[in-house]
Amino acid sequence: MFNYLIQGIFAGLIFSLLALGYTLVYGVLRLINFAHSEVLMTGGFAGYFYLHYTIGQHLVSGNIGETLFYIVTGVLISGVAGTVVAVAIERFAYRPLRRRNAPKLAYLISAIGASYFLLNLAGKEFGRYPTATSQPFDNHVVFTLWGGQISMYDFVILAASIVLLVTIDWIVSRTKMGRAIRAVAQDVETASLMGVNVNRTIAGTFALGGFMGGVAGFFVAINQGVAYDMGFKPALFAFTAAVLGGIGNVRGAMIGGVVLGIVMFTPIYWLGQPWLEEVIAFSVLVLILLFRPTGLLGERLGRSA
Amino acid sequence: MATPILAVEHVQVRYGSVPAIHDLTLHVDQGEIVTVLGANGAGKTTTLRMISGLHRPYSGKVFYEGEEIQGRPAHELVGLGLGHVPEGRRIFGTMTVRENLEMGAFGRRGNFSADFDHVYGLFPVLGERQKQLGGTLSGGEQQMLAIGRALMAKPRLLLLDEPSLGLAPLIIASIFVIIDRIRSEGVTVLLVEQNANQALRIADRGYVLESGEVRHEDSATALLGDDRIRRAYLGGED
Secondary structure (H helix, E strand, O other), X not given: OHXXXXXXXXXXXXXXXXXXXXXXXXXXXXXXXXXXXXXXXXXXXXXXXXXXHHOOOOOOOOOHHHHHHHHHHXXXXXXXXXXXXXXXXXXXXXHHHHHOOOOXXXXXXHHHHHHHHHHHHHHHHHOOOOEOOOOOOOOOEEXXXXXXXXXXXHHHHHHHHHHXXXXXXXXXXXXXXXXXXXXXXHOHHHHHHOOOOHHHHHHHHXXXXXXXXXXHHHHHHHHHOEOOOOOHHHHHHHHHHHHHHOOOOHHHHHHHHHHHHHHHHOOHHHHOOOOHHHHHHHHHHHHHHHHOOXXXXXXXXXXXX | OOOOOEEEEEEEXXXXXXXXEEEEEEEEOOOOEEEEEEOOOOOHHHHHXXXXXXXXXXXXXXXXXXXXXXXXXXXXXXXXXXXEEOOOOOOOOOOEHHHHHHHHOOOOOOOOHHHHHHHHHHOHHHHHOOOOEHHHOOHHHHHHHXXXXXXXXXXXXXXXXXXXXXXXXXXXXXXXXXXXXXXXXXXXXXXXXXXXXXHHHHOOEEEEEEOOEEEEEEEHHHHHHOHHHHHHHOOOOO
16 A cells, blocks of 8 residues: 555645646636646657767666766756746747737647647657656655655656755745745736736746646656656646646645545555545545635745735 | 926827717926816826826827827836826725825835835825825825825826825815925825815916816916816815
8 A cells, every 4th residue: 555655645645746737826816727747748859869969779877966967968858948938939929919918718728739739849859659667767666655665757756846845935035036936926017017027927827837747747658658748647636736736825735645546545555546646636636626726835935916 | 498397299098989088188297296187088087197197198298308298008107207196096905005105206226215215204094004004094084095106106197196195175175285395305296186175275387177178277376266176176165
């Protein structure tokens, strides 16, 4: 059982990284960026190509320095790729609508359009078949805890996620950019009267969320390989996680991801049906929307006063 | 005559295709308190929003310290010294009093401790409640915070939109005292008010707007003494 719990936690951390992108953007724009799945995909492919051209078919030596090097550089490259795509989505799919004061529905359609464009561009350029990623480290079991096996991969995800989640929490709550994001989330006009450049802040929000999404893509890529449609399912789960934690709430997205991961994977121990995870995830989504639409923590970035 | 700190020339503002302001011309001289009076829907708030860059004028020109500013975004104008305290105070409810004030100084660099002291000097209650969330303050305290927040940007011209709205008479009186004091410290004030009586008592001049146009324009004392104005905007008393 512990194995499933652990599997849930680590899958959940990836949901958390991805959920941050949804929640941050929702905070400032009050809309769900349905093109976020392609941010993960881009990060995944960036990581894939990076490892493909550095490691290729070689086996890595497995010493800690080398492992660390590939992980840190891979995370950075995927994160930057995610940032670039997220900012581009904002710039080309959303900002023109904002300038024209378009209704919310237009953003949704624009997001789906951007998503399909990127999805099929990747499908065309990189092929329609899933490909395995070169392994940056030897994925052995590091230690066993109450029968649950923690592998190198889990260990890496845990460490990287904690670093990233702490960093983003610090950025949002302590830095000047974070203050601008919170101000825009609460009241766009008043934020601009304070001297906050709203467009730049929105782009910055997409950049932050994009970085996290790109990193999530890196981890999915090394674990499951890459495919042009690799973003679709994790993005739906992450969206569920963001709603579960309270959309617009940064810490909520982090907690929501892990809780969702646990809720999704642990029951497999008893029920033994792997397909159940999806049923559970979306049942959770429906139940939250019915009974606690503000999520576990409620909305905190956003307006309330 | 010196250039006015603010000059609005033949401005028209539209919401969609509906004009909210027809052909507005007004000016504010350095060091003045000028008030804009008028009934609901006369275009007072739109006037301030247009000046501070929240709403783009359809036509006409706006000069701030001699420089054309119409169409420039609000966040740039703050840096030029144009402060706007919006209608309804618009405090950041989930930020503390101090964080709200920090937001006011967002576009500035350096150390603001003197500015915090200055604001806490004007409004001692804000100093006592530094760590309280903005949303938990009373209406009067929120108005003080909104004004204090705008002062943190060190404005040379302050636009005030209905600072007395929804406040108790005693609080209103103290807000007007503070506005007068802010002017005496060198900040020019353009004040939009429904509370015409109080506004005219501290103002030097006033404009009366009606359906998006200036209907009367005179010194504050003259407007206070004008029977038609009294009847229309100052309530029927004496």
